[in-house]
Amino acid sequence: MTAIGQSLPRKEDPRLLRGAGRFGDDLQRPGQLHARIVRAPQAHGVLRSVDVSMAVAAPGVVRVLTAADLPDDPRIPVRLTVQGIELTEHLQPVLARETVRYVGEPVAVVLAEDPYLAEDAAELVALDIDQLPVAMDADAGTVAAEFELGFGDTDAAFAEAEHVVELDFDVGRHSAVPLEPRTLLVEPDRATGALEVFGMTKVPVFNRGVLASMLDIDEARIRVHAMDAGGGFGVRGEFYPEDFLVAWLALHTGRPVKWTEDRAEHLVAVNHSRQQQHRISAAFAADGRLLGLRADVAHDNGAYCRTHGIIVPELTLAMLPGPYRVPAYRGRIAVVLTNKTPCGTYRAPGRFEGTVVREQLLDMAADQLGVDPVQLRRRNLLEPAELPHTRPMSTLGTDVVLDAADYPGLLDAAVAEAKRLGYYAQVEQSRAAGKRVGLGVAMFLEKSGLGPQETADVSVGTSGAVRVHSGGTSLGQGIETVLGQITADGLGVSAADVTVINGDTALQPFGAGSWASRSTVVGGGAVHEAALAVRERAIEVAARILEVAVADLTLHDGVVEVRGAPGQRVSLAEVARACQPGSAWLYAGEPAGLAARRRFEVAHMTYPYGAHLAVVELDEQTGGVRVLRYLVAYEVGRAINPELVRGQLIGGVAQGVGGALSEEFGYDESGQPQAVTFMDYLMPTAAEIPEVDVLVTENAPSADNPLGAKGAGEGGLTAAGAALANAVRNALGEAGSVARLPMTPARVRAMLAGEAG
Amino acid sequence: MKPAAFTYHRAHDVRESIELLTELGEDAKILAGGQSLAPMMNFRLARPSALVDITRVTGLDYLRHGADGLRIGALTTHRTVETASELAGFDVLPRSAHWVGHYPIRCRGTFGGSIAHADPTSEWCLLAVLLEANIVLAGPRGQRTVPATEFFHGFFATAAEPDELIVEIHFPEPARQAALTEFAQRQGDFAIVAAAVRLSSVDGQCTGGRVVLGGVDPRPLVVDISNALDGAAVTESTWDAVGELVAGQLDPPTDAHGSGAYRKQLAATLVARAFAEAAAR
Numbered sequence A: 001m002t003a004i005g006q007s008l009p010r011k012e013d014p015r016l017l018r019g020a021g022r023f024g025d026d027l028q029r030p031g032q033l034h035a036r037i038v039r040a041p042q043a044h045g046v047l048r049s050v051d052v053s054m055a056v057a058a059p060g061v062v063r064v065l066t067a068a069d070l071p072d073d074p075r076i077p078v079r080l081t082v083q084g085i086e087l088t089e090h091l092q093p094v095l096a097r098e099t100v101r102y103v104g105e106p107v108a109v110v111l112a113e114d115p116y117l118a119e120d121a122a123e124l125v126a127l128d129i130d131q132l133p134v135a136m137d138a139d140a141g142t143v144a145a146e147f148e149l150g151f152g153d154t155d156a157a158f159a160e161a162e163h164v165v166e167l168d169f170d171v172g173r174h175s176a177v178p179l180e181p182r183t184l185l186v187e188p189d190r191a192t193g194a195l196e197v198f199g200m201t202k203v204p205v206f207n208r209g210v211l212a213s214m215l216d217i218d219e220a221r222i223r224v225h226a227m228d229a230g231g232g233f234g235v236r237g238e239f240y241p242e243d244f245l246v247a248w249l250a251l252h253t254g255r256p257v258k259w260t261e262d263r264a265e266h267l268v269a270v271n272h273s274r275q276q277q278h279r280i281s282a283a284f285a286a287d288g289r290l291l292g293l294r295a296d297v298a299h300d301n302g303a304y305c306r307t308h309g310i311i312v313p314e315l316t317l318a319m320l321p322g323p324y325r326v327p328a329y330r331g332r333i334a335v336v337l338t339n340k341t342p343c344g345t346y347r348a349p350g351r352f353e354g355t356v357v358r359e360q361l362l363d364m365a366a367d368q369l370g371v372d373p374v375q376l377r378r379r380n381l382l383e384p385a386e387l388p389h390t391r392p393m394s395t396l397g398t399d400v401v402l403d404a405a406d407y408p409g410l411l412d413a414a415v416a417e418a419k420r421l422g423y424y425a426q427v428e429q430s431r432a433a434g435k436r437v438g439l440g441v442a443m444f445l446e447k448s449g450l451g452p453q454e455t456a457d458v459s460v461g462t463s464g465a466v467r468v469h470s471g472g473t474s475l476g477q478g479i480e481t482v483l484g485q486i487t488a489d490g491l492g493v494s495a496a497d498v499t500v501i502n503g504d505t506a507l508q509p510f511g512a513g514s515w516a517s518r519s520t521v522v523g524g525g526a527v528h529e530a531a532l533a534v535r536e537r538a539i540e541v542a543a544r545i546l547e548v549a550v551a552d553l554t555l556h557d558g559v560v561e562v563r564g565a566p567g568q569r570v571s572l573a574e575v576a577r578a579c580q581p582g583s584a585w586l587y588a589g590e591p592a593g594l595a596a597r598r599r600f601e602v603a604h605m606t607y608p609y610g611a612h613l614a615v616v617e618l619d620e621q622t623g624g625v626r627v628l629r630y631l632v633a634y635e636v637g638r639a640i641n642p643e644l645v646r647g648q649l650i651g652g653v654a655q656g657v658g659g660a661l662s663e664e665f666g667y668d669e670s671g672q673p674q675a676v677t678f679m680d681y682l683m684p685t686a687a688e689i690p691e692v693d694v695l696v697t698e699n700a701p702s703a704d705n706p707l708g709a710k711g712a713g714e715g716g717l718t719a720a721g722a723a724l725a726n727a728v729r730n731a732l733g734e735a736g737s738v739a740r741l742p743m744t745p746a747r748v749r750a751m752l753a754g755e756a757g
Numbered sequence B: 001m002k003p004a005a006f007t008y009h010r011a012h013d014v015r016e017s018i019e020l021l022t023e024l025g026e027d028a029k030i031l032a033g034g035q036s037l038a039p040m041m042n043f044r045l046a047r048p049s050a051l052v053d054i055t056r057v058t059g060l061d062y063l064r065h066g067a068d069g070l071r072i073g074a075l076t077t078h079r080t081v082e083t084a085s086e087l088a089g090f091d092v093l094p095r096s097a098h099w100v101g102h103y104p105i106r107c108r109g110t111f112g113g114s115i116a117h118a119d120p121t122s123e124w125c126l127l128a129v130l131l132e133a134n135i136v137l138a139g140p141r142g143q144r145t146v147p148a149t150e151f152f153h154g155f156f157a158t159a160a161e162p163d164e165l166i167v168e169i170h171f172p173e174p175a176r177q178a179a180l181t182e183f184a185q186r187q188g189d190f191a192i193v194a195a196a197v198r199l200s201s202v203d204g205q206c207t208g209g210r211v212v213l214g215g216v217d218p219r220p221l222v223v224d225i226s227n228a229l230d231g232a233a234v235t236e237s238t239w240d241a242v243g244e245l246v247a248g249q250l251d252p253p254t255d256a257h258g259s260g261a262y263r264k265q266l267a268a269t270l271v272a273r274a275f276a277e278a279a280a281r
């Protein structure tokens, strides 16, 4: 029985469910100090002075750090440069020096003996700020970057069009709110000058490199340890000002320094996301064929460009055509700086935004053309025979080549499943009963498995236990389980015998991290190849022990066996011992150990896809929106662990419901954030999330990796805004659009009353 | 989100609570369920110099239903009210309890704490005003009773002195036809607007009613419906008309959860719904 394809229980669960997980805030080090960040209380101003005299004198305070104490003006570099656009002058300083640009910007750090004293002293840091005018929306901000993507002749397409459909659509500012806010503990080793770092996730190897260069020390002096994390979703684990500040303080005080972000900080400090204004138009032939697409987008990036640079706007443009046949496309985007928290990626970056805009436009077009919305999509989806399909533009530094897929097949399957589950019948019955219900369908294209590489080490210990050192991080997604299953099948052992360690830069110095739905696809590819290499070596050494030819041996269930002679066998543990230094089975000069390191490289991403269907009911008086039914249909290529795929999709829907209906980081006109607690930042709870139906298909395995897997991390969220916007629009019976997300009750009430939302 | 420094004191009875409050001065605060005070302290919106923890004070956790109405001890939890049976005439209280926060909050938060905290959307505050309850206070000068209609002075401000303790909330008159309903975007949130109403009717004809709203004013707002209900039929259209009448008298504030205009619309809707629910009792 193979492990791949089984819904094995998660390897992570025994420790997480028993409270034995290792989270940043659980760690205590003797002599540790606690950092508290002093944050700008105003959105824009000249920082005249930072008076720390009272804070320094406060009980328990060890040090107060301001920009003046730092030798130069350290800024956090962009992790992914795309479209060759230079952003140096917009990068965020680790501490504001002359100007503050958003409420929450770090201005000073107080280091004290306990977190209470640190917070007390932080209140005593006196900031003298001369207020400057604020730019609170994209129209008022400074353009940091502008670019275009596209192909074909859109002018000709629009000139020959029978129908042109236009839409203005805004997506509100919201972001990921993981259960566990960020934490960091940096412990210096005073003997060696090394720094032990606990709490960095996502891209630990990259972050180690950034930290090393910013501190001007060799990267080998920094070790980032494997940790658990209570959710990542894109925001956790990027290199933030705090990642530098905590390490700098540890290095310069010689004491362990811990920082635990609180929720109020989190909501102003981590990357915000999503806020964009879109104007898109589509040209259709009389028969409903899409001839061309144009998009003009303004991306409100907040005060600085952070590690993601401009990849969210880039992905918006690059993914906007989706799974459709678009002969001509031109997308333009302006990335605008405003006096708000800087932005970055949030699960399904650029796709959540682009998908809602495109899919709402298609529903409007269907009405305008007088065709069924599903039929209109069906007519314009790329057919399997048209794939692979190259779009002459690039994203994330790779060409857009849509790989094996059956988009129309999936849409049909999704609609059939929704019918089978009674969605359509429920809508009809509810309408007959006078209820205001609506059904929305949205199709989406995802991307996953970004390269260029991932590296994995697989080794077998003398007890026969298998260890995997991979470069991803455990964010709660179950990556240890998945990589364990892949190893088990590649090597020929039980998944229970495999231990996976992620995110330790000493154990895996070449890891590229867990993001962009890449760990199963690319990390899995590396683990698979390393496991095969270990298998090969085990068989080779076993052949020496058993004195048979390699070709006569098989390896399964942790035992190497002579084919047809099951009594003639040697366990993997014995083979591992035979690979120990000094063993008689090793040849002279042959390296010891039963282990392999492999690097898996990919040139292109692989593109999963799917459809979301939602049924909503509107309360005509209050404007409240209730999600009654929800279906995600998703093509994953190959489900390594089907239950985990389901879990990913359902979790994504929950976040999508939030972004579509309630979550928003609002600001007042002076730049004060309006959602700084969970009383105002409205994440949906179990009561607002419907039962989610899931249909996972494995009809289009990826040809680009040995497992055929496509990523599963984001598709539950990608089309949630779109399906819900279409469902609400359908319930409203609007000819126009719902115009913006989130669709709050007040806005829906206004639309019901026929007022502009 | 760590509170500023404070000293902690545990009281074991009402007298000791009052002694401690007197001794510690007006910056001291009572700690009951902590469901409002602790978050405010963590955000440093409240900075009491001392806390007097009354959760171990005995004899303040009761629901007594008798000839003189219903008496609720200050330390009675929301959950105890929610699960109370045999409160004939006062069952609007248990019926409304599910609107108060979430289960864990209802298990710790106290009735007296809600009244003392005086959030203008608090269900208990609205119902205390609706049912014309009396708030019983104990202090160094002895015990006194303040009508709920005079108790709430504004956002988190009440008639209680810093050295006084709420010991009991007394509901003298049953109201068989009463209901509370509200709207928030999520289950368990403080209401954007809440409406509490009572009705009296005879043979399909209304004889009177009372409306109290939350979320439209710094205090639970009694809205004058004069005799709009007198003689009106017990029907949907009556409730809609009263809802409109109520909304027309409001000038609610705008905040991130809704504009003043939206709150007026909600008030009209919720008043009508609450009357429909009350009429069905």
Ligand SMILES: Cc1cc2nc3c(=O)[nH]c(=O)nc-3n(C[C@H](O)[C@H](O)[C@H](O)COP(=O)(O)OP(=O)(O)OC[C@H]3O[C@@H](n4cnc5c(N)ncnc54)[C@H](O)[C@@H]3O)c2cc1C
Residues within 6 Å of the ligand: B029, B030, B031, B032, B033, B034, B035, B036, B037, B038, B039, B074, B075, B099, B100, B101, B102, B105, B108, B109, B110, B111, B112, B113, B114, B116, B117, B119, B121, B122, B123, B124, B160, B164, B165, B166, B167, B188, B189, B190, B191
């Ligand atoms: C997420 C969340 C959602 C909530 N939702 C709602 C809701 O929908 N509706 C609602 O009404 N409430 C809600 N609450 C608040 C909750 O009901 C509190 O329990 C209540 O407001 C205060 O009661 P407490 O016992 O916790 O008081 P505490 O928090 O301990 O104290 C609150 C205040 O009252 C004072 N106090 C307490 N007891 C007395 C007393 N006997 N005499 C004098 N002063 C006293 C304290 O000094 C303090 O100033 C919510 C709370 C949370 C955290």
